[in-house]
Amino acid sequence: MLSRETIRELSKIVGRRHCRTDPEDLICYGYDATDLRYNPEAVVFPADVQEIVGIVRLANEIPFYLIPRGAGSGMSGGSLPVRGGVVLGLSRMNRILSIDPENMVAVVEPGVVTGHLQDKLAEQGLFYPPDPASLAFCTIGGNVAECAGGARALKYGVTKDYVIGLEAVLASGELVKTGVQTAKGVVGYDLTKLLVGSEGTLAIITKVVLKLLPQPESRRTLMAVFNRLSEAVETVTKIIKAGLLPSALEFMDQRSIQCVEEYLQIGLPRDAGALLLIEVDGVREGVVRHAEEIRTLCLGQGARQVDVAANEEEAETLWQARRAVSPALFKLNPHKVSEDIAVPRSRIPDIVAKLEEIGERFRLIILCFGHAGDGNVHVNIMLNRNDADEVARTEQAVNEIFQATLALGGTLSGEHGIGITKIPYLGMEIDKLGLEAMRRIKKAFDPRGILNPGKIFLDSD
């Protein structure tokens, strides 16, 4: 429990308006996109790094738990105050500090909304590629903490590929700078990469240096419709093998298509077994040629229809469909267990077949869609949490899905992180020694265990 004295100290640091303990605020900062709830004891909204230093020092001294939070849009519970403590809301630190077109670098605060940054950059012909489906409201800070991915990972990589430097407050309250502002840099250990994806357990990120690219001159989106899911996923490997590197290569299975169509009514083929959404980008002539080559290839693989978006508006409608999948699935059942396994892309047909088999065996609605191009498959089990039997079957199914994934050389989470929802399975992928090494790192960074407790590891690991 936080003492009155501690609350008073926190108020002194951030100002009374920005230190909240009303029950309304505790409720509103106790959830994220997992729809799980844990109320914090207080919520503070620091204005700058100095205030964060003050807060962390206090947390280390008293001590109390600190849980950094961007937009609360995470899919694995990374920002949930599972053990109470103080939520550190970074929404006020939302300034784009600099955009440097000559060196292709941007420096931003953690609370900047990813989509807003991309819009600002686009005005100057610059490009920050990572595009999680939540980009219209998630923040760069959250993206960095969870190492968010997105559809463009296939060609452009994920958040960690663009973070070249950080400023962060350590658990001791000391301010560190990591990394560089240059294209290259090998001085010392790469602490930047260590902090990216550390889910707020090692330090509080206060500034992010991002590498940028020029905006591609042209983009083109295609939609290929297949009668069978297996045809679609086999086409994916063929496209990559042919040396065509799309900027995005997404798939949706039949039930995903039907859910989205019911929601958006944009004329997706309800009877299709699967569809591929493909985006190519680059110089105009190359884009036209590659789109045509992909179209021909899809038709050769048995696609019954391939549409090329005629303009940006049509393309946006198709991408809207893809982004709507995750939320639209709730039409099937009130709750979902959402996993984002990744396998080597050549094994996608194997994992998809396995998922179908598991779904049938456990009598569960399992849908899959996602980033076919990079092997990151979003597996969604739609269930009713009030049905104890269904919950038990889901747990067994998830276990088997993870086993199958690892057997195919895959990983438990491509881009959502472990948070709290995948904690029980961490040991399936990381062996004892690996876990021990991670624990020692955590201990070295945060000896008193004040930063985002209860995440990634089980206490008994």
Add this chain to the structure above:
Amino acid sequence: MLKQFEISQELERCSRCGSCMAVCPVYRETGEEGMVARGKLSLIEANQRGELHQSRKFQELMEACLLCSGCVHQCANSVRVDKIIQWQRSRLRRDGKAGWTASLAASTLEAVGKWPTLVSQAGSLAQALFCKKIPAESGLQLRFSLAVLSQRRYVPKLSASPFLAQLPVNRLGSGPRVGLFVGCVGNYIATEVSEATVELLRRGGFQVVIPAEQRCCGMAAWASGDVATASILAQHNSEVFLKSGCQWIVSACGTCTTQLSVRMPELLEQTAPNEARFLSQKSMDLMAFLTRQLGPEKLGQMVKSPGSLKLSYHDPCHLRYHQGIFREPRQLLSLLSEIHVAELSDTQQCCGHGGLFNVSNYRLSNQINARRMAQVEKVGPEVLATGCMGCLLQLQEGNWRHGLGLTVCHLAEVLMGRVAR
């Protein structure tokens, strides 16, 4: 009106994904979870479970919503946030926990139900100070009475006499009969819009019927949770128009048509199913009515060009989100070849009006409006047109406050070539 169990079901359908954050105008300004739909729904749910009282803060957060429904439109589960918030406001009212603006609103509005009198003290004070010409039963009373209390500096000029009182006859022209729902702004302030609307309909080949006994649409009452008053107004207005023998009810105000075609049928569903059906099928926004009833040739003959000018159109939330009307105004504008339509960068940005919201959350309303006006300034039109009387007042105020010097008017005026620059 949602029932208790429907509310619980509706609340359950929010998965807290956060996509409402991308569109909520109030969240955009404040960055606070309690301001956005998923936060408000979490609070209502906590209150339902008995974990949270209807505190002062709770009540304030419930008031801090424009009911624009941008979030409903965005939500993959189409959670009816607008209905849930309205339901909660009616709860607050029932339990005597409504805020001062809502209770002031409610007390002046109650007068409507029990014509002719019973004006609350605050209401009559404000009326004495300011708006002798606006009777207590008008939803507009709120905006101006509170203009005094909130030190609002911009107050639009009232018409010398209300539009409904100016009419020599209430039946104009010949052809299929259309009932004109004038609305409070169209009656007391922007009478020129009502005139342009009548002329448009007549040139379109319709007989325009304007029942003088029509009253406020009741949106302000409904939005503040005063279901009783909204129901009385729904009953009264529907009877008046049914009696007039019109085939359709048309209004130039997006807010009024939302109330007429969406809310009133809900309110009357049980008690007056015939009226409910009539309203939901036959009441329509002016622009949608014209484009659906008339062919391109007839439309072309109907409009008069205001000459060459650069114009931007502001989408009212009540048209775009509540009625799905955004193509029709653009289709009509395209009939005027001399007009260059310059689209605003964000076609979804709210003007900040939100009815009572602009009284209870005056500063926030101005902040939202400032964002809108900055977008307008960037595009730099000569004329800013819209299709809702609430937006019209708000945009006029914004134009004045930010010194943009634009002509802010209703689309009906543009289509009648009446744009005074």
